[in-house]
Amino acid sequence: MGKTLAEKILSEKSESEARAGEIVIARVDLVFVQDTTGPLTVRQFQESGLKHLASPGRTALFLDHAAPSPNSSLSNDHMLLRHFAQETGCLIYNTGDGVCHQLVAESFARPGDVIVGADSHTVTAGGIGAFATGMGSSDIAIALGLGKTWLRVPESIKVVISGNFPAGVYAKDLALHLIGNIGANGATYKALEFSGSGIDIMPMHERLTIANMTVEAGAKAGLFPADRVTRDYLISRGRGNHFRMLQPDGDANYEKTININLAGLEPTVARPHTVDNIVTARELKGTKIDQVFIGTCTNGRLEDLAVAATILQGKKRCPQTRLIVAPASRQVLLAAIKAGYIQTLLEAGAAVLPPGCGPCLGLHQGVLGDGESCFSTANRNFKGRMGNPEAFIYLGSPATAAATTITGEITDSREVI
Amino acid sequence: MLTGKAFKFGDNISTDHITPGRLAHLRSNLPELAKHVMEDADPGFASRVMAGDFIVAGANFGLGSSREHAPLAIKLAGVSAVLAKSVARIFFRNAINLGLPVLLCDTDRINNGDTLEIDLKAGTVSDITNGNQFTFSKITRVMGDILDSGGLIPYIQEHGDFRL
Numbered sequence: 001m002g003k004t005l006a007e008k009i010l011s012e013k014s015e016s017e018a019r020a021g022e023i024v025i026a027r028v029d030l031v032f033v034q035d036t037t038g039p040l041t042v043r044q045f046q047e048s049g050l051k052h053l054a055s056p057g058r059t060a061l062f063l064d065h066a067a068p069s070p071n072s073s074l075s076n077d078h079m080l081l082r083h084f085a086q087e088t089g090c091l092i093y094n095t096g097d098g099v100c101h102q103l104v105a106e107s108f109a110r111p112g113d114v115i116v117g118a119d120s121h122t123v124t125a126g127g128i129g130a131f132a133t134g135m136g137s138s139d140i141a142i143a144l145g146l147g148k149t150w151l152r153v154p155e156s157i158k159v160v161i162s163g164n165f166p167a168g169v170y171a172k173d174l175a176l177h178l179i180g181n182i183g184a185n186g187a188t189y190k191a192l193e194f195s196g197s198g199i200d201i202m203p204m205h206e207r208l209t210i211a212n213m214t215v216e217a218g219a220k221a222g223l224f225p226a227d228r229v230t231r232d233y234l235i236s237r238g239r240g241n242h243f244r245m246l247q248p249d250g251d252a253n254y255e256k257t258i259n260i261n262l263a264g265l266e267p268t269v270a271r272p273h274t275v276d277n278i279v280t281a282r283e284l285k286g287t288k289i290d291q292v293f294i295g296t297c298t299n300g301r302l303e304d305l306a307v308a309a310t311i312l313q314g315k316k317r318c319p320q321t322r323l324i325v326a327p328a329s330r331q332v333l334l335a336a337i338k339a340g341y342i343q344t345l346l347e348a349g350a351a352v353l354p355p356g357c358g359p360c361l362g363l364h365q366g367v368l369g370d371g372e373s374c375f376s377t378a379n380r381n382f383k384g385r386m387g388n389p390e391a392f393i394y395l396g397s398p399a400t401a402a403a404t405t406i407t408g409e410i411t412d413s414r415e416v417i
Numbered sequence: 418m419l420t421g422k423a424f425k426f427g428d429n430i431s432t433d434h435i436t437p438g439r440l441a442h443l444r445s446n447l448p449e450l451a452k453h454v455m456e457d458a459d460p461g462f463a464s465r466v467m468a469g470d471f472i473v474a475g476a477n478f479g480l481g482s483s484r485e486h487a488p489l490a491i492k493l494a495g496v497s498a499v500l501a502k503s504v505a506r507i508f509f510r511n512a513i514n515l516g517l518p519v520l521l522c523d524t525d526r527i528n529n530g531d532t533l534e535i536d537l538k539a540g541t542v543s544d545i546t547n548g549n550q551f552t553f554s555k556i557t558r559v560m561g562d563i564l565d566s567g568g569l570i571p572y573i574q575e576h577g578d579f580r581l
């Protein structure tokens with residue numbers, strides 16, 4: 001019998017017949033941590049007795065969550081990570097370089113890779129066809145030293161996408177729609193594998209958005225085939241040599257199949273305080289928003305800023321609504337400056353932050369006040385997520401976010417253009 | 418045999434309820450972080466929980482972030498096991514890696530404040546308060562071995578590598 005993408009990749013990396021349900025030991029192609037999970041990982045690595053990194057050139061530390069650092073404790077954590085990089089010769093990305101998952105997509109992920117990161121949204125690299133999954137610091141500490149990890153080969157759910165997005169509807173709306181339908185634990189321990197005519201033409205930034213959010217349904221990995229779109233993306237990143245074709249076998253065994261026709265989707269919003277609490281943007285018309293945040297590993301890419309800038313061109317933010325924009329990486333910011341998007345957003349009234357996680361996890365740069373509501377392009381709206389358990393977070397696409405900025409209440413972007 | 422009191426929680430308790438992102442500056446000061454554990458789900462929890470007590474949750478406990486600080490803070494607060502109907506994948510692995518048992522069972526049969534007796538080897542939970550007795554599901558062998566070693570770091574110290 002044929003293999004799913006997950007079975008194919010894990011068979012190769014474990015040099016065994018990896019079938020769903022089996023436990024394998026897989027070689028890892030990239031191991032990484034970020035600044036809020038890294039310090040514990042480093043301490044555990046030191047405690048483990050493992051002396052050396054298995055592969056310093058494929059080990060990366062990202063200072064992105066608390067960068068620039070808001071206080072001395074986190075600055076000390078940054079120092080610890082810088083010191084570790086110096087000692088071991090691994091790669092380090094500093095304040096202003098960008099969010100780990102965006103940098104992994106830009107510079108590292110290859111089809112067929114196994115990638116483990118001490119961050120749950122490591123699944124993002126599944127957009128490029130890598131089996132990428134988040135783990136905690138103990139697992140990552142051991143992967144640093146051994147260059148491998150144990151994995152239970154997941155069952156896969158096939159998501160078949162057909163049709164085209166209607167105007168005003170984007171990958172984020174699809175991701176929210178899917179999570180809303182299967183629930184926040186609808187894919188726990190499983191891989192979500194995407195295919196269909198709607199995927200064949202789907203550009204990489206949209207695949208990354210969708211793969212990023214698969215963990216919000218509990219998935220261990222969100223996998224896209226590696227095809228022409230993947231090849232073109234890697235070539236555009238100067239990594240054409242990293243491309244290989246990767247498709248699941250036609251007779252692979254899927255636990256179930258979910259069919260979604262893009263033509264039937266609407267701009268979708270997740271209401272507080274769970275990601276599967278979805279409704280259409282239209283149904284939330286009139287919901288007042290104090291802060292709009294455009295950015296993150298979900299929707300902080302160039303194409304996202306382009307959509308927002310197009311809607312906000314020549315417009316101003318609602319005086320009662322502030323707009324915060326954090327590009328996902330230095331290269332995204334540079335390209336957005338060149339294309340004029342940053343100027344447009346600034347003229348519309350945005351506060352533009354350095355590349356990084358920004359206010360996404362409630363550490364700094366945009367913590368909400370008591371009772372305030374935020375419309376965010378991030379992936380999580382849990383209670384307390386943006387620094388205040390008394391606040392409310394709505395999730396949606398950059399287009400809905402931009403339209404909401406203009407009116408000050410949740411707005412379907414098709415009503416303002 | 419583990420004995421303690423049940424602290425009940427509902428479904429979908431996320432890592433942001435357990436150790437919120439806003440407290441990331443305490444992640445290198447674990448005893449202080451543990452004083453805030455579960456703060457956004459039950460603000461008084463850390464001051465009421467006693468060594469040996471249990472967290473008893475509904476479905477999808479620990480969803481969200483990969484921060485191992487979440488199960489670590491639970492462990493440091495003295496909790497001896499987490500019981501839940503289901504647990505998010507990364508949290509499950511992290512807890513076992515720290516030597517914190519996670520037991521999957523029908524938690525509807527336990528009430529808040531009940532005294533529980535848990536036999537990890539036999540796989541049984543006895544609710545002393547209401548007399549219910551039931552079993553929890555087995556974990557995979559590799560996880561069982563890691564738990565027996567007291568966590569992944571001691572397991573690797575002991576074996577030097579994974580042993581399937």
Ligand code: SF4
Nearest residue numbers: 099296297357360361
């Ligand atoms: S942008 Fe948000 S979700 Fe993405 S890695 Fe940073 S904190 Fe996590």
